[in-house]
Amino acid sequence: MKKLALLVSASLTLVISNPSFAGNPEAGKSLHDEANCLRCHTAQPYNPAKTNTYEKLVAAVSFCNNNLNAGWFDDEVADVAAYLNQKYYKLPN
Template sequence: MPYNKSIIAASLMSIISSPVFAGDLSEGARLHQEGNCLSCHQTRPYSKIKTPNFAKLEARVNGCSNQLNLGWFEDEVSAVSHYLDATYYHFSK
């Protein structure tokens, strides 16, 4: 039986856009700790005032990575962003 390409594409998109798996969150937590992020963010850890959505969160995490020369790759920035979202921001409800 031939497969419908649009059904396959829709299935792949749902996998790609699905919530983060626990493994990704644990990787984000590990990187967050190794990056010593709370050394700068300790007084008011994370707030939606300056970071009102997930796209800005990811951009800020990438900025911190660059500023501190952490050398995080895109997937690592994403893992930390998802960890921060799950722990503090809750954009992905």
């Protein structure tokens, strides 16, 4: 039992201290490539001047996810936002 408690608290610490907890950019890249988001966003590039906070970025990803029925769950939206932020937006979060 003591071992189990230790294990649980160790994994909790891992999750909490892991900076990618807010979203995993690698997973986000695969999702983004699979959903072919660039079929529109090549002609209409991601624009950090317009989407200038991390909240707006998450909201925009969520908006396109819903409109296109990509079917992403919240954690997947967070992954894609993390990927787009790393690659294009570079917003603090």
